[in-house]
Amino acid sequence: MMWRTTTRTVVRSAATVAGNFNLRRFSMAVTTSLIPSPCIVHKRGADILHDPWFNKDTGFPLTERDRLGLRGLLPPRVISFEQQYERFMDSYRSLEKNTAGQPDNIVSLAKWRILNRLHDRNETLYYKVLIDNIKDFAPIIYTPTVGLVCQNYSGLFRRPRGMYFSAKDKGEMMSIIYNWPAPEVDMIVLTDGSRILGLGDLGVQGIGIPIGKLDMYVAAAGINPQRVLPIMLDVGTNNEKLLEDHLYLGLRERRLEGEEYISIVDELMEALHTRWPKAIIQFEDFQFKWAFETLERYRNKYCMFNDDIQGTAGVALAGLLGVVRAQGQPLSDFVNQKIVVVGAGSAGLGVLKMAYQAVSRMTGTTANPQFYLIDKDGLLTKERSGVDSAAAPFVKAVSEVQSIGLREGSDLLEVVKKVKPHVLLGLSGVGGIFNEQVLKAMRDSDSPKPAIFAMSNPTDNAECTPADAFKHAGENIVFGSGSPFQNVDHGNGKVGYVNQANNMYLFPGIGLGALLSGARIVSDGMLQAASECLASYMTDEEIQKGKFYPSIGSIRSITAEVGAAVLRAAVVEKVAEGRGEVGPKELKHMSKEETVKYVTSNMWYPVYSPLVHEK
Numbered sequence: 001m002m003w004r005t006t007t008r009t010v011v012r013s014a015a016t017v018a019g020n021f022n023l024r025r026f027s028m029a030v031t032t033s034l035i036p037s038p039c040i041v042h043k044r045g046a047d048i049l050h051d052p053w054f055n056k057d058t059g060f061p062l063t064e065r066d067r068l069g070l071r072g073l074l075p076p077r078v079i080s081f082e083q084q085y086e087r088f089m090d091s092y093r094s095l096e097k098n099t100a101g102q103p104d105n106i107v108s109l110a111k112w113r114i115l116n117r118l119h120d121r122n123e124t125l126y127y128k129v130l131i132d133n134i135k136d137f138a139p140i141i142y143t144p145t146v147g148l149v150c151q152n153y154s155g156l157f158r159r160p161r162g163m164y165f166s167a168k169d170k171g172e173m174m175s176i177i178y179n180w181p182a183p184e185v186d187m188i189v190l191t192d193g194s195r196i197l198g199l200g201d202l203g204v205q206g207i208g209i210p211i212g213k214l215d216m217y218v219a220a221a222g223i224n225p226q227r228v229l230p231i232m233l234d235v236g237t238n239n240e241k242l243l244e245d246h247l248y249l250g251l252r253e254r255r256l257e258g259e260e261y262i263s264i265v266d267e268l269m270e271a272l273h274t275r276w277p278k279a280i281i282q283f284e285d286f287q288f289k290w291a292f293e294t295l296e297r298y299r300n301k302y303c304m305f306n307d308d309i310q311g312t313a314g315v316a317l318a319g320l321l322g323v324v325r326a327q328g329q330p331l332s333d334f335v336n337q338k339i340v341v342v343g344a345g346s347a348g349l350g351v352l353k354m355a356y357q358a359v360s361r362m363t364g365t366t367a368n369p370q371f372y373l374i375d376k377d378g379l380l381t382k383e384r385s386g387v388d389s390a391a392a393p394f395v396k397a398v399s400e401v402q403s404i405g406l407r408e409g410s411d412l413l414e415v416v417k418k419v420k421p422h423v424l425l426g427l428s429g430v431g432g433i434f435n436e437q438v439l440k441a442m443r444d445s446d447s448p449k450p451a452i453f454a455m456s457n458p459t460d461n462a463e464c465t466p467a468d469a470f471k472h473a474g475e476n477i478v479f480g481s482g483s484p485f486q487n488v489d490h491g492n493g494k495v496g497y498v499n500q501a502n503n504m505y506l507f508p509g510i511g512l513g514a515l516l517s518g519a520r521i522v523s524d525g526m527l528q529a530a531s532e533c534l535a536s537y538m539t540d541e542e543i544q545k546g547k548f549y550p551s552i553g554s555i556r557s558i559t560a561e562v563g564a565a566v567l568r569a570a571v572v573e574k575v576a577e578g579r580g581e582v583g584p585k586e587l588k589h590m591s592k593e594e595t596v597k598y599v600t601s602n603m604w605y606p607v608y609s610p611l612v613h614e615k
């Protein structure tokens, strides 16, 4: 698929704004970087029909049928893109009708199948359908259904998507990487399948997550789908059920550990960087012990980030700042918020790290905010032995918790009762852990608008449902969940609003901003800029209604803003090397508005491109 932005559009958008950089050079540069090569497909006949990148099905115009050897291979009538779209949506609606009343899992998987079949046939139409119906389809291609798909992957597998590297490929990854058919890759999402959502170790079946994340990259950030690459690094699994399943598609061996593990990730990273030095690599759903270690190991060497640690942190911080605004307080009041974080893993610690950084910026000191951390063994204090170094900065002194009647290991209910937090934030992966008693205890929160974030995925792993949260904690709470839920009708004419507190609001913009800036690395400043951008996106009126995140329908527009903020931060932090002919100097001279336009104009949009030169 070719980039579709036209020269005219870009020149106009660049020319409408004053800037002291060379507008002509900028517009030329944008144009050339958008059209990598004349889009003349080398394949012919049935090979084109079987290639979802180029296939237009019945939409092939007669000239293309003629010149690409397609005559006789398609029914004679040419159907427009719009008609194809309508036809697909009609079959989707029929499927919805025909499966009405069946169990949710069956319906969701049926919807996933019909979408996946379209993807495997015709990517352009697939992304058109996805982008235009993102609210309805995100829950199918992303959380929660993607979790179900991963759990059933070996049975659902029809065609491979992305690349699979295994422990058996050691020493050969540098040559295997050249088996990928696309010459250019912009975005890579990599997993080892060891912590898929809250579902645990799913081994090779975890490939569904990079696929879903990259679908969101195409939908939200307008990354060209021919330039994305989902990767599964299969280093075995410790999931007994999968090890015993003779139909399991991954290595039926226990996970590699220690040096053996890290050397294989090193090799893959080197191979990726060698072939695509400017690609952005997103680490996704790695178990705790490797998530932090790989982040520290690679973050200053490659342009990579860990979405669960860093993307989640930015989204959560934006929500936490929204909570302060909802209370009618200035943002500086964030330092006085009492926050209980349940889950001391990649995500929980990422959130705390960013929240501490925000407090330090606000107070100008190494502050000791009232943030409490709970893991499976209860409240974490300095008395706990074997605390991971990533958690150590956030554990409380015993004397401090004793002063409010708590101790090392106090349970969640006790902590909520004694702390009376403004915010209760779950990233534990444990469904229902915010039970009736815990939620009722939130009624005594010191906040006029207590906040409950049940951020674990997928749906069954959420710490509580919004219905229970509003019922037990009160209608005045504000609520966010990682997976989508319906708003709650209180039955008195009022509705409890459900935010989707999910890293999907940031990772596409982080990746896009890093890509277009040609960033060497993803710096803390770029991540902070992303979070601040998301936090300031919502109006006071929306915040007062308990809305902290944009609706998913506007995910492209928020992603453009976030991408621009990230790009500008990369320039300020001097890590931007530019992309194509738009060098760091041109980037530096773009105003804020120009940057947003530049980012937007670089987004891919699904339309059929000509596959032959027009005469």
Ligand SMILES: NC(=O)c1ccc[n+]([C@@H]2O[C@H](COP(=O)([O-])OP(=O)(O)OC[C@H]3O[C@@H](n4cnc5c(N)ncnc54)[C@H](O)[C@@H]3O)[C@@H](O)[C@H]2O)c1
Binding pocket: 195, 196, 197, 198, 199, 287, 288, 307, 308, 312, 315, 342, 343, 344, 345, 346, 347, 348, 374, 375, 376, 377, 378, 426, 427, 428, 429, 430, 433, 455, 456, 457, 458, 461, 481, 482, 483, 501, 502, 503, 504
């Ligand atoms: N909404 C989002 O954007 C988002 C982003 C990242 C992760 N998540 C979700 O967060 C969850 C955790 O992810 P992670 O990467 O941090 O996992 P992790 O395995 O690194 O950490 C899980 C943590 O939960 C703790 N825990 C387990 N049982 C507990 C219990 N009964 N009480 C209190 N704590 C308990 C563990 O001790 C551990 O500290 C997953 O369900 C994931 O889907 C959501």
Ligand SMILES: O=C(O)C[C@H](O)C(=O)O
Binding pocket: 142, 143, 196, 197, 198, 285, 307, 308, 456, 457, 482, 502, 503, 504
């Ligand atoms: O995948 C998601 O929906 C969010 C997050 O990355 C997670 O691991 O749960």
Ligand SMILES: [Mg+2]
Binding pocket: 197, 284, 285, 307, 308
């Ligand atoms: Mg994740």
